Amino acid sequence: MATSSSSVDSTPPSSSSSSSSQSCKHDVFLSFRGTDVRNTFVDHLYSALDEQGIYTFKDDTTLPRGETIGPSLFKAIEESHIAVIVFSENYADSSWCLQELAHIMKCKDERGLIVMPIFYHIDPSELRKQKGKYGKALAKHESENKSVDSWRKALADAGNLSGDVANGPERRFIKQIVDTISNRLPAPISSDSEDLIGIKARLQHLKSEMEKVSDRVVVVGIWGIGGGGKTTLASALYDEISTNFDGSCFIKDVREESSRHGLEKLQEKVLSLVLKQEEMKVNRVDEGRRLIKSRLFRKKVLMVLDDIGHLDQVKGLAGSRDWFGDGSRIIITTRDNNLLDARIVNVVYDVRLLREDEATKLFHKHAPRHGMPVEDYEMLSKEVVSYAGGLPLALKVLGSFLRDKDTSEWKSALARLREIPNSEVVEKLKISYDGLGPLEKELFLDIACFFRGVKKDVAMVILDACGFYPIIGVKVLIEKALITLSYEGTFEMHDLIQEMGHYIVRGENPKNPEKHSRIWDDDVLNIIAVDSMKENDIIEALNIKYYNGGCPPSLPEVLANMKELRLIWFFRYEATSFPRDFQPMNLCYLGLVSCSLKQLWNGYKLLPKLKVLNLYFSRNLVSTPDFNGLPCLERMILRGCRSLKEIHPSIGYHERLIFLDMGGCTRLELFPPIIRMKKLETLRLNGCFERCKFPDIQTNMDNLIELSLRRSGIEVVPSSIGEYCTNLRSLDLSECNHLQSIEGNFHRLKHLNVLHLNGCHQLNNIPVEGLFDVDCCLQMLSLRGTSLKKFHQVMVSIKHFSFSRSLVRLNLAACNLVDGEISSVIWKKFFNLRALCLSKNKFSRLDSSLSQLPRLKYLDLSSCEDLVELPDLPASLAILVVRWCDSLEIVDLPTKLKWLWNLDVLTESSTTMVDVKKVVQSMLQGNAVEDYFLSLSVSGTQMSAKRKTFVLELLPNWYNEFSGFLIYTTGDDDVDYQRLSQSF
Template sequence: MASSSSSFHSAPPTSWKYDVFLSFRGADTRNTIVDHLYSALVQQGIDTFKDDEELPRGETIRPSLLKAIEASQVAVVVFSENYVNSSWCLQELEHIMKCKDERGQIVIPIFYRIDPSEVRKQEKKYGEAFAQYEAEKKDVESWRKALSDAGNLSGLVAEGPETVFIKEIVSTVSKRLCVAISSDDEDLVGIKDRLQALKSKLAIDSQGVLMVGIWGLGGGGKTTLASAVYDEISSKFDGCCFLKNVREESSKRGLEELQKEILSRVLKQKKEELPEDVRMLIKSRLRRKKVLLVLDDVDDADQLEALAGSHDWFNEGSRVIITTRDQHLLNIQQVNVICNISLLNDDEALKLFCKHALRRGNCIEDFDILSKKVVSYARGLPLALKVMGSLLCDKDRSEWVSALARLKDIPENDIMERLKISYDKLKPLEKKLFLDIACFFRGEVYTKPWEILEACGLHPKIGVRTLIEKALITVSKEGLFDMHDLIQEMGHYIVRGNNPQNPEKHSRVWRLEDVVKICATPTEENHSIEALEARCGIYIHWEWGWDSNAPRYVPLSFRQAVANMKELRWISCDEFPATSLSKNFQLIKLSYLRLWSSKLKQLWKGDKILPNLKVLDLSGSERLISTPDFKGLPCLERIELVGCKKLKHIHPSIGYHETLISVDMSNCPSLKTFPAIRGMKKLETLIFSDCYRLSKFPEIQMNMENMVELSLKGTQIKVVPSSIGQYCTNLCSLDLGLCKRLKSIEFNFHLLKHLKMLNLRGCEKLKILEQGLFDVNYQVLDLCITCFKDPHPSMKFLGFSPSLRKLSLRFCHLKNGDISSLLCELFKLQVLDLCGNDFSRLHCSLLQLRSLKVLILSSCNNLVELPELPESIAVLEAWECDKLKVIHLPTNLRWLWRISLDLQTISGDVGRKLQSMLQRWIRGRPKSGAENARPDAMEDRFKEL
């Protein structure tokens, strides 16, 4: 009976079914070297065929045995004393040598207790056997040739202890297999560099136990890479095991069965010989050998705990390789190194696709453009390239065109289902989070959708991290949500389900043409749609063609359609077309309502109850006149009414709302009053910027300990009431800039112990009084164009807060001596703006301002001398300084990025020094990194200061 080793070792490449075929004379070697060699090969993860049947002398070899020879990549021929006495063996050898010539099979002869020359020349017993065959009138020429050719091949001669010799054979077979795999594997396109990088991280020759994780999205080549490195290095370990599909196999067979599989492979024992309970045995026995263990496609921490519990399970020099889609599992396991699988570049992708689609490594001219479209679609994902290649193989050009056109709407199920494995492992809230990002937020800065995701209770802070760890999304350095194109398409595939052409049955709607289709039946209740994004004012002829009967804009029926979406969690709509929401708008699951630039005059008529609404954003609704009663919105946390030009009436209920955290009514020029604040105990942010008809700050009648930000910038208030100092004691930011009618601040700044930012820019009528203004530990202080006809003594003698990072004293009429010499002790100061003042010199040294990056002295018409600058300076502006003659520019200003000076100032020594500095900067750019040297990058950096 024939038997073959079974293991989790990855299937041989190309058409090989077996790694090794053993050819031997059973009577000589079956129960000695061949039995031991077979076990050693199998334990090494080498799939080996060994025939266990004996044929009577003279019987013809079976067809099944010939097929086994043809399906083996390597043939190991064990020549023994009586090998030639079996015509069956000679028939095997003849067929093996034929496969060597025609199929590229590798043949390794083993000379067991026989001299190789006897085989080559058919001498002694081999000669006697052939004399007998010739006497029987058998055709032996082909057998003689096969023996001669095999005997001339490089092989191994049995010498010394048999165990040592068997190790030598296994090592030779492993090496020959590795060479074959690395040189002839259609699935391993682009493997060379990735394999080398992984081997480097594995540090095979070093001691200690290393666990290495291979992480990335499904179909990205993790298993292929792990299999390739396993094949190449397994011969260097005492015991090896490649457990493939751990996720699937643990579900089918259980973890205890997989533990037995590992022990069986590593200890070279049959599973039947192992005890029933191996949970304790696996830990104690693995540490006795130098082991190579690959756990492929792990998706649960319990799998790792059961199969590779910790580093101390293994002996010195052992290596454990784990492939997974979930980075979090690798962090839990405390692996030494995590390798993020890199997808194929365009050239590699094209080569892999062409091998599958065209059965060659390069494109046929007629298919070149179409092939590149497939490569663009796959975005380097090997899974997609293989599936598409197999799909298009043997198809004509017109079928390729048709298949690619279909992909736009209907992706290939094989690809989607494989990618969907990661999604299926998510928790329910994580699934909602992923689908929202895939459908709405890819390419957006994460801060924008964060508010929506938080409002809907999706807990994005922890959820986004989980999605990143599972390789479903990424967040770029710029803070943009991103993902692989096919991962996004998989999200769309899930949303559409079995109804790709029926958007009313989708859970999420984001395409304008789908919105228009839904509006065709606005009166039907909808229990499918959970999230909706629409830009109602967009002209949509490009989606519908030029048919004059096609809809151009979202119709007014959209209002009724939205009201009937009973499962809606959030809606974001630009240019909502109606003047109010529908009478039956009663969406109890709605958490986020954003209607930007709408035509609303009022949100709704009468009272509404939206028990879960947390965010209401009507910004840009220039026709909006009044707000609704807020009593029916008990969970409301944020109100955004920015740019509502005609807004006049704020319902008094807002002043009693206990859950509101933020209210922003910036740029509402018609707003004159705001209701008294009597119950807004959670309010943190209140903004009235540019409400230039607002002349009185709302009355505060309660402690507002949560208030941290208040902006009255650009309003008409004349007095800042004492209630702010009394009730808003935790205020961090107070913006009173451009309050041109402001005359007094009726509270002592000593009360605002946490104030970090104060803006009094342009408060021309404000007289600076003691009131502790200069005793607060500000980080940002802006006193631009504030009245300083008689500067406060604190400026001259006491100076400013040592925690200041940004100080603006633009156009404050400061003269010589008006600024305290203690200015030089502001060691944290990064930005100093003294533009438009009247001093001729700064009577303090700036050299000690070691953090100073930006210095602005422009329009200081009396300035004659520029002080010495610290090394940290990056931006210097001193244009329109007509009398400036002396500029101290040390040569070690290595961070200097921009200088703005008048041309007449740049002459003589100053000009030469600047030219020298510029040359050094140009030479030094590559060293500091091109990215950091880009002007726009530097500009962005200083905008943040």
């Protein structure tokens, strides 16, 4: 185990490239006192690093014979990514170690070397205060007329770094160090090979242009039309040269990210990635400029700023070449040549579009022939390639559009393309839009204008409220290559595709933005400038984010005049309420995230089509509106409205509400009685009821399937839940610290599948007649951290186990269970149990009847520190976790476990013995080997010193579908690692 020695940290982990270069020959340089740790700790650490493929300089293994020690070691330090210093008891006795340390700290300050101190059985304060053995060693060096000032400073500086202190099992300590080093080594961005058609020649040309520049810092501007391959080229260049720098970063979508989060966030990102420091805070752009210049001007930096949209972004992130150290390379991509200021940029590279042969190859990739006559296919493909003019994105979009079409459809499409002027590249893509149906067109325009970068599940709710049937429509848009889904689940599209959507909207009336159907960001200012008092019946949707300037004072009046709005999505709307005459009768979605509203409006207001009301994190909101005016409301999100004190009584009468999330409304004083909310399916009241009681339910809520009261202040689960919510599927009462009692009609919850009672420390009143009906179908019961003293008495009675037939997952972790508390009566009833967690309990043995669970696949006994032996295990077991069971001496598994494929016996104890051969043999010959990979994690075990080989008999024809063996072994702390070899 390792602990931090100080809050000052110069070497944080980084997800980008580290201070590495191709001239760096070593990943890690090890500095240590040989007589202290060479053959023990350092030897084990070196082997562990080597096994992870981390190339490490260690003077007795890496230094070529015959070379002079001093210069060679100094050079090795300079050619390493990371320096690991092992401060041991006698480290300061060696003047050579101190010279080495001084050079390491010099390289840290001047070259950005990452320094990781390890305090091996010494206190970091000895370095800082220079007392004890370290103080005596320095005094002795001084008495020998050695100059020790630089050594003292280096020791003090190293003592102030955040390091690892050895205070636990050495194997775990070494693993933690290796993991930290792995995270700090560079991981360059890789380019998608699909998009590299034609890039190689362009990359070589760009590099040759860069080599012509003699300036100490080269700033390259890559510019060209959107979709022409600028980002792909920059990524390929980054991949090739990123290891040649002290620090590097690739900042994607600067224009969009700056608009969305502010330039300060991008400045923080640059500093964090290049300096490998987390939580760099920038409050103002000017402050960020000063920080970038002051912290990077000595470093050799590679920075890619992708898609710059404004000169202020260049000035804020790379304002001058003298901000960076010698040899730095700054790469800027933009579609606007005017942003490439000659005072900053000394290489301008115009991205060439694809040659005909390259374009043909790319187009054929997206539009294969699929049975079309060869002559027709080649002729029509040539026409499409010629029309696209070598623009990669146009080739992909048109290829996807023509895929699976016949010859006549290709000819028709090409005929339509000829009507679009070649000078208007955006219009070239409009053919895909024209092929959509009316609803898909509206859906596409909404995504292009409002939902790029938004989580799909969030956007789908809004789009569905607008009546676009998005489940079908989104599938069509993906097939037409108009949108994509990112790995993070957000809607994405290429810049040109989005520009096409904007072009279509603005083309509705180019000179009059107030006549556009959709308005976003700055366009609202133009509307206000025209006439804020003029009624508008054209604008349908608004998406406005005010990160810095706040909303215009006249915006509420403008909103009041927009009579046809169906969608409003504001971020940080700063008015305290909407105007009295705001009443868009077609409004379907009203989203006001992190806004300053205290109330939506005064009194009653009719919005007959509103389906979604999202007031997420509107912290100033005190009250809600009269819901009688929102008869179609289906979803309401009030999560994080911390000032909300009361809900209008009309909510209890709302018959169409389906989803209500009020998590985190901690000041709620009144939740009205639920009288007619018959359609409600999800009710989340997490963190509520510190000041009020659970609402009185007075009607059947047959549609309610999810009720979450996690971290709420309820003391009693009322009987009304069991009486009126009889179709409930999931109930979460976790961490209800005041919960003392569950009323006695839970037996009516016949459809309950999931019940969470985790961390209910005060729960002590369970109804005597039982919680569940004989027909209950409970599948998961989680009682983690809940005392079972009273609960166990109820459970032992057979009649209280009506759900035993359906229960599949049971979590009894950290329930203070001791020997005998779980009787054989319980196990005999749970014959369908698949997963059982008993971790962090206090029993030493378990009843042998556990083996009578015929379908149990997963058993977790981890951190049961008093467990001395394993019980009889069911033959069905597939995964067994017994890690950190330090009292367990023998893990002797029966050969009957034919389905076992995952065994975890990691432990701090050196006495736990596992018959590894028997376990592996059982795994290899079992049924699981046909369907699963096999995993065995064992620590604290020893192979017999007499056994020199370990033989496994494999199944016949084992090699038919063989993927490989991954074998990892460590030696004991006190002996050398032994070489492991395999032969077949």
